Amino acid sequence: MNTLKQFPYQNVLVLGLAKSGTAAARILLENGKNVRVNDMKREEENEEAKELKQLGVEVITGHHPLTVLDGIEIVIKNPGIPYENPVVAEAIKRNIPVITEIELAGQLAEGPIVGITGSNGKTTTTTLVYEMLRSSGEKANISGNIGTVASEVAKDIESDEILVVELSSFQLLGIQSFKPTVSVLLNIFEAHLDYHKTLDHYANAKANIFSNQTESDFVVYNLDDDLVVELVENAKAKKVPFSTKQHCQNGAWFDGQTVYFQDQPIMDKREIVLVGEHNFENILAAIAAASLMGAKPEAIRNVLTTFQGVRHRTQFVRKLNNRSFYNDSKATNLLATSRALESFEQPVILLAGGLDRGNDFDGLIPYLDNVKELVVFGQTADKLIKVAKQAGIEHVKIVDNVEHAVHEAYASSEEGDVILLSPACASWDQYRSFEERGDMFVRAVHKL
Template sequence: MNTLKNFPYQNILVLGLAKSGMSAAKLLHASGKHVTVNDLKANTDDPQVNQLKNIGVEVVIGSHPLQLLDGVELLVKNPGIPYHNPIVEEAEARGIPIITEVELASQLIGDSMIGITGSNGKTTTTTLIHEMLVHSQRKAKIAGNIGSVATEVASTMNPKETMVVELSSFQLLGIMSFRPKISVLLNVFEAHLDYHKTLENYKQAKANIFMNQIEDDYLVYNDDDETVKQLVKDAKAIKVPFSTTQKLTDGAWCDREYLYFKQEKIIALHDIALVGKHNLENILAAVSAALLDGATTEGIHHVLTTFTGVKHRLQFVQKVHERSFYNDSKATNVLATTKALAAFNQPTILLAGGLDRGNDFDDLIPFLSEVKAMVLFGETAQKLKITADKAGIDCVEFVDNVKHATQKAYELSEEGDVILLSPACASWDQYRTFEERGDMFVRAVHTLK
């Protein structure tokens, strides 16, 4: 196990257990640090609590006593815990540095990583890069919000391996020296303002991914996104743009027939298995990063001709009697659903609904031209019906859940139709996670045969 060397902090508080807190605490303890873990919701009989106590880590649960900060030199915060949490605010007031566990991962492996962030497309792009490297016989491991947490992966890496890590704005707020050799900034849309408070704060958190990069690092960025272009303007790294709208001499681009990297023809567009314009952007970003890290054209070609999507992210499930079923349960907002709808130009039945976050759905209307029917569920069903009426969709059905929605959509469908679960809403009114919602859809599709 790799441990931290020359890490200047001795007394450290880890706030929040979960996977990231557990991994950080174990790494810090193995590195000879005095570690205290504090978690509000954990119970005394939780296996994680007992495991930490058994190796000598102090664990405090049920509250956040401010005296835990006495003598603390560093706070390692679970990314999901907001900065207005009282113990976090007190740490800031005392001048205690606050990091997330990805900073610890960078302390372990330096710049041997490719970091990917953006408002949408992170998981797909991260997966593509990792697969492209693996199929090019490059040694790579995947980490972050997909797979294992970064510190867990970094603790077992050797110097010849690359970590491909998906990074959220929450994680990137908590860095100090974190520096990927290759950073990827996909896009920036308004999101997570309940956490960041302002759009400017959110944008700056995303920009942290290249904050510490130097002149021989690489920054892959979306040249079609004006916000991204402004953010990267003063970056020190070598800029490698990608675009679906223009020819580039220094990055990845496409015309109507082929995808290119600089002047090299990589693949014919009709050979790419993954559907959707937004996924073409993700593919361009992934090709850029993978090639910069030594992937081969053959390895990239193999992945792009076989990869049909990450689970729950415009994932092709299967065809049933010439109806194509797609699981896009990760579409928890209107923007994500517009991107899914834009991926198809054939008759579509849309399954949507979920937690009411107070927004309307009128931004969907320009993208509903191919939608012949909507099957609605959850708290927002009636709101979505209003949008369907505005869009001139006559066939609208209400059901109890995603399972019933799948059956109803199949009954309404004809050969050649797309049946798309893309809810435009969070899942928490009926399901614990979007994954649970998507799994119900996949199971229901498989029962149709």
């Protein structure tokens, strides 16, 4: 097991459990640290807290008293907890460092790290890089915001193993020395403004991915995204662009027919099975990152001729009576949903709605031309109904949840239709995660 060799703190508060907090507490305990845990869920219904208490962790649950900071040298915060949280704000006031679990992963990993972030496409790109490396015979591990806690993976990998990690802006806000060998910045789109407050703050959080990189590292970035280009200007790492519009002699690019890395043709577009024009950006980013870490062209081709997508990201579920069902539950913002809609030429019945973060949905209107019906749910239902009227969609239904949405959509569908769950919203008003929401959709589809 790898250890925390550069972690000078002895008394640590883990604020918020879930998967990342629980993993951080266990790792700290294994490294001989004094661990205190504070979680809002009461102990009697908090299995993680009970297990940690049995291991000797001091557990405080049900509220966030400021006394949890007494004697604490550093706070490891669950990424979703905002900085306005009273304990976090008080820690900052007391000059106590506040980090996220990903910082531990960076210290534990003894081999190279490929870190991938962006507003959209992170999961697909992370999975592609991992598959390309594995197909090339490289030792690679996948982790992070994609589902497996990065520090749990990092503690057990060897120096010749590559850690491929998906990173959110929430995680990246809480780093000190975390430094990928290859960082990837896919795109920047207005998102999570309830948390970050401004686009600049959000963009700067994303830019943290390359803030500790040096001239010996690489930053793979989207040459077609002006904000990304602006952010990367100050990066110290070697810049490797990707573009669907421009020739990138030093990066990955697409001429409308053939995909290239540098000036080497990789494959013809027609051989790629992953649907959606937007996925070409993800593909190019993955080719660049994987190639920099040793992936071979034939392995890249092998992956791209077989890879059909990841769960909850425009995932094909089934075809029933010539209706095609797609699960895009990971579409938690307008850009993700607009890109999903661009993937289809057939008539679409769109299932959308979820947590209201204060934004409107007017940006969806240009992408609703082939949407014949909208089925809405969650806190944003009324806002989406308003947008449907503006877009001239005559058939709109409001339902209680995703399961009911599936039944309503199927009942009014016709042969050739696509029934697409692409919510354009986070899931937390009704579901614990986008995965839970997507799994409900998949189960409901298979029950039809």
